[in-house]
Amino acid sequence: MADEATILGQLKQAVMDGDEDAAVAAANEAVATGVDPQKAIMEGLAAGMAEMGRLYEEEECYVPELMVSSEALYAGLAVLQPLVAASGKAAKKGTAVIGAVQGDIHDIGKNLVKMMLEVSGIEVVDLGRDVEMESFIAAVKDANADLLCMSALMTTTIIAIKDYMPEFKAKLPGVKIMIGGAPLNQHLADEWGADGYGENAMEAARVAVRLLGA
Amino acid sequence: MWCETMTSGERMAALMKGERPDRVPVIPFLSGHAAVVCGQPITRISDDAAESFRCQLLCQELYGHDGSPLYAYASAGGWEFGGDIEFPVKKYSGAIVVTRTPIQNEDDVHTLRVPDDVSKAGALPIALGIARKQAEYGMPVTLQIGAPLTWTGSVIGEERMMNWLIKKPDLVHIVLDKVSDFLIKVAQYYVKEFGADRLMAFHGAATETNKLISPKQFEAFSMPYLQRINQACIDMGINTYFIHICGEQNKNLKFWQQVPLTKQTVISVGREIDLNTAMEMFPEQIVAGNVDPTIIQEGRAEEVYEQARECIEKAKEHKGGYILMAGCDVPPHAPPANVFQLVKAARDFGRY
Incomplete structure (x- = not known):
C-alpha cells in the first residue's frame, strides 16, 4: 500500500x-x-x-x-x-452565497470562483445565473452567510450590481460583498461600495479568505 | 471653423479605397443603445428588422457617426442550429441569449444538421430584413460569418465545449465543420441575392479570448475554420470584411495574421489589445478601436473624450487606415453625452 x-x-x-x-x-x-x-x-x-x-x-x-x-x-x-x-471535523472558514446577476447567463467565471472558494475551505451556496436581488438577500439570510459574491460579464448586467448594492448594504449588514466579471475593475468595486473584487478566480478566493479573516 | 466635407458614406468609401477621408470615421458599435435613445425596448434591435434599422439610422443621424445599421449578435449559432433563445426583454438584458443549446450530449453532435434553407434559420430572417434595407439605402450589406468557434460554443454550450476541447476534441471539430458549412452557405445566399461587391462580411470573435482558451487551442480549433470560411468568401468575390477581435487576444494575433484577409478588412480590437500592437500586426488593414465601453457607460464625458483623443492620436496615421470605435458594444444605457464624445473627438483630433 x-x-x-x-x-x-x-x-x-x-x-x-x-x-x-x-x-x-x-x-x-x-x-x-x-x-x-x-x-x-x-x-x-x-x-x-x-x-x-x-x-x-x-x-x-x-x-x-x-x-x-x-x-x-x-x-x-x-x-x-x-x-x-x-x-464533524469540517473546518470551514465561512459561508458564501454566489450567483451571476439578473440578465446574465454567463457563469463559467462564476463557477470557477465557486470552486476556488470551496478549495479555500469556504462553504458555497450557488444560486446559478440570472439571479434577482431578492433571491440573493433570501439566500444570504437562509444560509446565515458571511459573504455575498456577484458576477456579471456584460456591460448591461454590471448595472444590476450597481443597483443591488444599496439594498444589500441596507438589508444585509455585516455581510461582506465581492464582485467580479470582465467589465468590472477595482475602481468600480470601490465606487459602488463592494468590499472586494477579484480580477480572476484565484484572486477572488484570496480576497474572500482575507475578508473572512480566515 | 473646420467643417466636414464628406458624408458618412463618402468617408467610409474613401477609407475602404485606401484614401484619406476628411476625418477619422467613427463607428461606435451601438446596438441596444440605439433602441434606448429612440425610446424603444432594447429587444427591438434584435427582434424587428424594420424597427432595428430605423432606430440605428436615427441614432446615426443624432450622433453624426459613420456606422450604418447592421445586424449581428454575440450568441449566434445556437438558434440557427435549432436551439431556443430569449430576446432581451428582461431588466438588465442587452442581447439575445441561448436558453437551450441544440447539442445536449455526444449523440446530438452526430445528428446535428446544417439547415437546408439558411434564410429561415434562427435570426437569418431578421438579418436578411436588415440586409434588404441596407441594399435599398445603398449601404454595405452586412452578413455574419463567424467567428466559427464562438458560434460553435453557442451550439454546444460554452461550458461543455470548454470540457470537450480537452476531453473530446473530435466532437468539437465535427461541430466546427458543420458550423463552417452553414456560414459558407449563408455567404453564398447573400452573394446570390445582393452580389458579392455589395457585401461586408463580419466575424465577432468572443469565445476566442485568451481569458478562456489558450493560443494553442485557438490555433487548433479556431484558425483553420476562419481560414476556410474567409478563403471561401474571398473566392466568392467578397472583398470587404469586418473582424471584431473581442477581449484579450494578444497571444492569438499571430494566428489571426494567418487568416486570409483582404486590404478592405477592418480589424476591430478591444481595450486589451494596444492599438500600436494591432497596427504592427495588421499594417495593410484598417485598424479600429478601442475606447473602453465601461468608461463610456460609467465614466464622465471628459474621460471618454480624452480616451478617444488618445486612440485617434495613436492610430490616425496608420497606413491601412483607422476607425475610432468602442472596444466592444456600447452599453445600451450609456449616457448619450458620453457616446457623443467619440464623434466630437474625431472632429477635433481626427482631421486629415
Missing part, C-alpha cells in the same frame, strides 16, 4: 491531469489507508487545484484545463467530503 505522502501526491496529480478516475482511485486509497480525509482534501485535491490556479495566473493553462481539473477535484471530493462531514 502507498504511504500518505504518495497518496496525497496522487490526489494532487489527478486534479492537475484532470483525471476523474485517478482522483476517485486515489481518494478511495486514502480512505482505505486511513489518511485523514480533511488532509487528503486540502493537501491533495485542493493543492492540485491551487497549483492549476497558479498556472492559470501565469498563463500556462487556460479555462478548459481548469474545468477538467475541477471535475477531477469534485470527483475526489465526492468520496472524501462525506467522511469529513461525518467526523
Whole structure:
C-alpha cells in the first residue's frame, strides 16, 4: 500500500491531469489507508487545484484545463467530503452565497470562483445565473452567510450590481460583498461600495479568505 | 471653423479605397443603445428588422457617426442550429441569449444538421430584413460569418465545449465543420441575392479570448475554420470584411495574421489589445478601436473624450487606415453625452 505522502501526491496529480478516475482511485486509497480525509482534501485535491490556479495566473493553462481539473477535484471530493462531514471535523472558514446577476447567463467565471472558494475551505451556496436581488438577500439570510459574491460579464448586467448594492448594504449588514466579471475593475468595486473584487478566480478566493479573516 | 466635407458614406468609401477621408470615421458599435435613445425596448434591435434599422439610422443621424445599421449578435449559432433563445426583454438584458443549446450530449453532435434553407434559420430572417434595407439605402450589406468557434460554443454550450476541447476534441471539430458549412452557405445566399461587391462580411470573435482558451487551442480549433470560411468568401468575390477581435487576444494575433484577409478588412480590437500592437500586426488593414465601453457607460464625458483623443492620436496615421470605435458594444444605457464624445473627438483630433 502507498504511504500518505504518495497518496496525497496522487490526489494532487489527478486534479492537475484532470483525471476523474485517478482522483476517485486515489481518494478511495486514502480512505482505505486511513489518511485523514480533511488532509487528503486540502493537501491533495485542493493543492492540485491551487497549483492549476497558479498556472492559470501565469498563463500556462487556460479555462478548459481548469474545468477538467475541477471535475477531477469534485470527483475526489465526492468520496472524501462525506467522511469529513461525518467526523464533524469540517473546518470551514465561512459561508458564501454566489450567483451571476439578473440578465446574465454567463457563469463559467462564476463557477470557477465557486470552486476556488470551496478549495479555500469556504462553504458555497450557488444560486446559478440570472439571479434577482431578492433571491440573493433570501439566500444570504437562509444560509446565515458571511459573504455575498456577484458576477456579471456584460456591460448591461454590471448595472444590476450597481443597483443591488444599496439594498444589500441596507438589508444585509455585516455581510461582506465581492464582485467580479470582465467589465468590472477595482475602481468600480470601490465606487459602488463592494468590499472586494477579484480580477480572476484565484484572486477572488484570496480576497474572500482575507475578508473572512480566515 | 473646420467643417466636414464628406458624408458618412463618402468617408467610409474613401477609407475602404485606401484614401484619406476628411476625418477619422467613427463607428461606435451601438446596438441596444440605439433602441434606448429612440425610446424603444432594447429587444427591438434584435427582434424587428424594420424597427432595428430605423432606430440605428436615427441614432446615426443624432450622433453624426459613420456606422450604418447592421445586424449581428454575440450568441449566434445556437438558434440557427435549432436551439431556443430569449430576446432581451428582461431588466438588465442587452442581447439575445441561448436558453437551450441544440447539442445536449455526444449523440446530438452526430445528428446535428446544417439547415437546408439558411434564410429561415434562427435570426437569418431578421438579418436578411436588415440586409434588404441596407441594399435599398445603398449601404454595405452586412452578413455574419463567424467567428466559427464562438458560434460553435453557442451550439454546444460554452461550458461543455470548454470540457470537450480537452476531453473530446473530435466532437468539437465535427461541430466546427458543420458550423463552417452553414456560414459558407449563408455567404453564398447573400452573394446570390445582393452580389458579392455589395457585401461586408463580419466575424465577432468572443469565445476566442485568451481569458478562456489558450493560443494553442485557438490555433487548433479556431484558425483553420476562419481560414476556410474567409478563403471561401474571398473566392466568392467578397472583398470587404469586418473582424471584431473581442477581449484579450494578444497571444492569438499571430494566428489571426494567418487568416486570409483582404486590404478592405477592418480589424476591430478591444481595450486589451494596444492599438500600436494591432497596427504592427495588421499594417495593410484598417485598424479600429478601442475606447473602453465601461468608461463610456460609467465614466464622465471628459474621460471618454480624452480616451478617444488618445486612440485617434495613436492610430490616425496608420497606413491601412483607422476607425475610432468602442472596444466592444456600447452599453445600451450609456449616457448619450458620453457616446457623443467619440464623434466630437474625431472632429477635433481626427482631421486629415
